[in-house]
Amino acid sequence: GIQVEQSPPDLILQEGANSTLRCNFSDSVNNLQWFHQNPWGQLINLFYIPSGTKQNGRLSATTVATERYSLLYISSSQTTDSGVYFCAVKEGAQKLVFGQGTRLTINP
Amino acid sequence: SQTIHQWPATLVQPVGSPLSLECTVEGTSNPNLYWYRQAAGRGLQLLFYSVGIGQISSEVPQNLSASRPQDRQFILSSKKLLLSDSGFYLCAWGSRSNQPQHFGDGTRLSIL
Numbered sequence: 001g002i003q004v005e006q007s008p009p010d011l012i013l014q015e016g017a018n019s020t021l022r023c024n025f026s027d028s029v030n031n032l033q034w035f036h037q038n039p040w041g042q043l044i045n046l047f048y049i050p051s052g053t054k055q056n057g058r059l060s061a062t063t064v065a066t067e068r069y070s071l072l073y074i075s076s077s078q079t080t081d082s083g084v085y086f087c088a089v090k091e092g093a094q095k096l097v098f099g100q101g102t103r104l105t106i107n108p
Numbered sequence: 109s110q111t112i113h114q115w116p117a118t119l120v121q122p123v124g125s126p127l128s129l130e131c132t133v134e135g136t137s138n139p140n141l142y143w144y145r146q147a148a149g150r151g152l153q154l155l156f157y158s159v160g161i162g163q164i165s166s167e168v169p170q171n172l173s174a175s176r177p178q179d180r181q182f183i184l185s186s187k188k189l190l191l192s193d194s195g196f197y198l199c200a201w202g203s204r205s206n207q208p209q210h211f212g213d214g215t216r217l218s219i220l
Contacts, residue, residue, distance in 0.1 A: 004151075033208050041196055041214050043152075048208035086151060094140065094159075095167060096200075096209055098151030 002027045002091045006099035013077055014107055021072040021102045023087030031090030032063050034072050037101070038083045046072070046085075077106045110135035114199050114212035122220055127172075127186040129215050131199030134180065141182040142200040142209060143174055152198065158182060194219045 003026040013019055023032075034046040047054050047061040049070065054061055058078075063070040074081055084101040091097045111134045121127060133139050140159050144152040154167045156174035164174050171190050175183045182199060196216050202209040 031206055031208075035211075041216065043198060043211040043214070045208060045210060050206075088152075090206070094142070094157045094165070095154045096142075096144075096152070098153075100151050 002029070002089055002097050004087060004089055004097050004099040006085075006087055006102050008102060009100065010103045010105075012105045012107065015077060015079060017077050017106075019074045019077060019104065021074075021085050021087075021104075023070040023072070023099055025068050025070075025087075025089050028065065028068070029089040029091075031096075032070055033088045033096070034061055034070070035086045035088065036081075036083050037086060043086070074104075077104075079106045079108055082106045110201070110210070112199060112201055112210060112212040114197075114215055116215060117213065118216045118218075120218045120220060121189050123191055124188050127184070127189050127193070127217070129184040129197055129199075129217075131182045131184075131212055132180055133182075133201045136180070136201070136203065138179060139201040139203060141176060142202070143182065143184050144198045144200060144211075146196040146198065146214075148195070156184070189219050191219050193217065 005024045007022045036044045049061045049063045051065045058075045060073045084103050086101045088096040088098045114131050142157045143155045146152045158176040172186050198214045199212040200209040
């Protein structure tokens with residue numbers, strides 16, 4: 001099956017810093033999503049981005065499908081950005097395969 | 109707009125007891141429905157999915173079962189819970205295979 005690797009596993013930053021999270025996947029995909037899991041466990045959709053670049057406020061994402069990676073950029077970090085960020089890709093018609101996540105801690 | 113509801117939010121059950129977790133979706137018809145489990149500190153693993161009423165596909169062998177009695181209702185069950193069934197269970201829906209999946213708020217299940 002498809003392997004999804006995220007890096008770094010942990011990231012600690014000061015408020016206001018920028019960060020880049022990476023997601024590598026082992027096979028071609030036609031569906032890639034980025035999620036933020038907040039401290040209460042809610043899984044929030046950030047981007048549906050099988051290819052190209054999208055931006056939403058301070059967050060942006062780029063997927064280079066031919067090179068099998070995706071990047072999530074967070075600018076001017078806020079403490080509310082803390083949590084775990086997951087990348088997930090579709091295997092077959094239904095199954096989302098998740099990476100192990102990047103735990104982001106933003107200190108005030 | 110579409111919404112997804114899961115309940116209960118938290119559940120503590122003794123080993124050997126039965127389980128029923130419910131998920132409902134509003135604002136869409138004939139959704140694909142999914143049950144995922146998240147072990148502590150790890151990513152999510154797909155347990156079951158359904159593309160229609162009464163149609164259930166299982167991804168991993170386990171002590172759990174799923175049912176879809178109505179178009180927008182998905183139920184996760186067990187006859188006898190094991191300690192290893194502890195975890196965070198999330199329901200999700202999607203409209204088509206190449207569209208994003210959207211998740212409920214999850215049920216945190218603790219087995220004692």
